[in-house]
Amino acid sequence: MNTLHNSSARTLRIPAAGAVIYLGFALVLTALAGSAAAQGDRVRKLVLISGAQAADPQEFQAAQLIAQEWRKLGLEVEVRGLPRPQVSDIVWYNRDKWDVTMWRMVGRPERSDPDELVYNLFHSTTREKGFNFVGYVNPEYDRIAEAQRSEIDQAKRKVLVHSAQDMIMADVPYLFLVYPKNVVAYNSSIWKKDTIIDQSGIGVRNFWTFINAAPAGSQKDMVLNAAEAMNAINPLYISGAIDSWVTDLVWDRLMRVGPDGLPKPWAAESVTYVDGTTVDVKLRTGMLWHDGKPLTTDDVIYSFEAPAGDKSPMYKPFVANIAAMEKVDDRTIRFKLKAPNASFFTSTLAKINLIPRHVWEPILSGQQLQGKSAESYQEQLPIGSGPFKVVRFKLQEEILLERNAAHWSAPQMNRWILRIVTNTEAAVGMLKRGEVSFLSDYRGDPKVLEDLVKADSTIEVAATVDMGFRFVAPNLRRPPFDDVNFRKALMLAINRNLMAQAAWNGYAVPANSHVSAALPFWHKGEQFKPNVEEAKKILEKSGYKLVGGKLHYPDGKRETLSSLN
């Protein structure tokens, strides 16, 4: 009797135990599943696009440092170095197919007026195809950007520009990194040091230096270097940074941005506002084209009408605000604008090149172009009225310019010779040996130049904070970058000082705004201290959770996108 009872109880015990274990397991699983749903999906692997390491070592290193900090927040980040044209293609033409990218805005003299960047970068109308590639939409910002453009009163405009910067600092559509320094070296035994001019936001390599540099000895030709080949010498085509050095010298403009960053009359003797939308420009007398013909008001009017059609797409936006032009007398032209524009002087009068009507009218209206734009036309011998004239050029090798003695501001030097030198070390060697007297395009380690200066006292190095900036651009169209708290956390994790010292070898200044510190009148400074703990706190407060060291979205939020391959 006893044995029977025991054995039957034993037989029951095993399945019972199994059932208990099974039930317990199921309960735990449900609990886990339940809590998983409560903490949101894991954030996918994010891809940070950057220039390739060999092409842009500073950007690449900065990207690595940034990814390292972001991993501390529990994110999985991959840095992907790509050739520049490919980066441009993805970011610009496939606006919903990238997560986050390194990017830069280049400093140009025309950007001495903050209008171009304040408006184009963040206005909602440039979101689809234009410069607002991150996809920032803020009607309040649109209003401020429009207002500063038409505010003629400088003080009031400054307030508006400051509010614009405040808004961007609060919304974090960009994670600013640094304002890089332009590094240029020259031989002071060939060029007198006190005739070299530093232009705010651009550096020593600028138009004013080229006009003003005086030979210290018998060598009267300035030999400069460029690290890549030129594309064109064409006053109706913005074909590249290096090309613009040449265009600046060969063609005049009505006004020019001076060394202090403000526009001043150049080919014009005087420029006056008659009323909010009318500007009178009085031309200098005695100006001649390089082929000897005189520069007249007809030429000037033509220079502003030519880009207004479809023959010069790059310059068209800058004349779009001109309603009409008329000759007041044989020296004065009246511009009638469609709407008041505070940056008219800088972004139009100091930008449009004065071109000879007798050369360009037959080309633009004739059969030569075959329906293409003026950008496809290359003059055999470009004719301008500027302080230098073209002697001959080979875009892959060398550009040879000669001083224009007939110019009212004729240069001190004889010839301006730009050599294409693709090898950075060779360029430095050429500077040492005197083959190049002005190292105008140096993309290597600034320390090499510093050592050179210590070894050779005739070499001078000038480093100037550029008005452009480097930054990390998140794609506001793709979660989690559409969450301002997420962006704030990412920004707090970045150590800008480290970037400036480590990635840029000290040749950069930490950045906080799209209006550069090189424009002191407009810039609003702010100190950002990196704080990974603060970043983590912000994420936590916004609902993000760290599970097993990996960051998850807030409760209930699903990861709808897959990692980019």
Add this chain to the structure above:
Amino acid sequence: MRLILTRLAQMLFVLWVVATLLFYMFRLMPGDPTAAYIDSTFTEDQIQQLRRTFGLDRPLHEQYVIYLGNLLVGEFGDSFHHRRPVLEVLGGVLPNTIVLTLSGLLVAYAFGTLVGAWLAWKRGTWVEAITIPTVLTLRAAPEFWLGMVLLAIFGFKLGWFPSGGANSPGAIFPSEWSRLISKDFLWHLVLPAATLALYLQGLPLLLMRSNMLDVMGEDFITMARMKGLSSWSIVMRHGARNALLPVATAFALGFGASIGGNVVVETVFSWPGLGKLLVNSVAASDYPVAQGAFFLITVVLVSMNFIADLLYSVLDPRVSHGRRI
């Protein structure tokens, strides 16, 4: 005669195949050609205009027909990046590349064949034991390293040669020909050509040496020795002439191969040539220039191949096309 015509027909066929491959290869590559001009304030209309102007919006087979028709008349279209006819862009750099490649190759092959022949004669001696490793090292060393070393020593340190470019700053010449034969140009040519020569000499040297070793074992050499001819006579007039044949072929092919592949030397010495232009065009998705350059290189390669064939039948009476041995 029939032989020459057959070879020519084959050559044209190869060129057609390559042209077709080039066309499709570039159209299938990722990257949008208008991405090269992104630093502007283009509107959507203007981008479409570009696409229309360059025919990029037509269906693929239509583009192909246009392309072939243009090739036949030597029209490569306009460069997207330089906005000028491709032939003009290529023509600007071609003389520099041809001169550099030819001089580098000629020096390499002249040096290589002579020293190779001599080394074969010196088989088993200490001379061979030192020279062969040296030659191999030079062959294995990266071209840019060789170039930088030459530049550092002869350019920077000693200052004997200029540091870059094909001409001195501001030098003006009445014509392209006078520029190419000027002292200034030749002075600039020395270092890049020397780098190329040092790098390329390995092949002809070792090839010549190995051929010579084969030839030296032949009966007619023993016969010449028995006749009492001098070593020089044996090596050069009897041995080398036979061993030279494969080297001649290698030279012809080497020229074709080098003409577009000198990017590294061109970059180190800032030599304005075809290699750099090609690399830049590919990176900027500049289809017409890249296609034109590749096609040009193919034409040169195929022609040199053809010449090598003919040369062989001239140099070696034993090889006679059409006749069975």
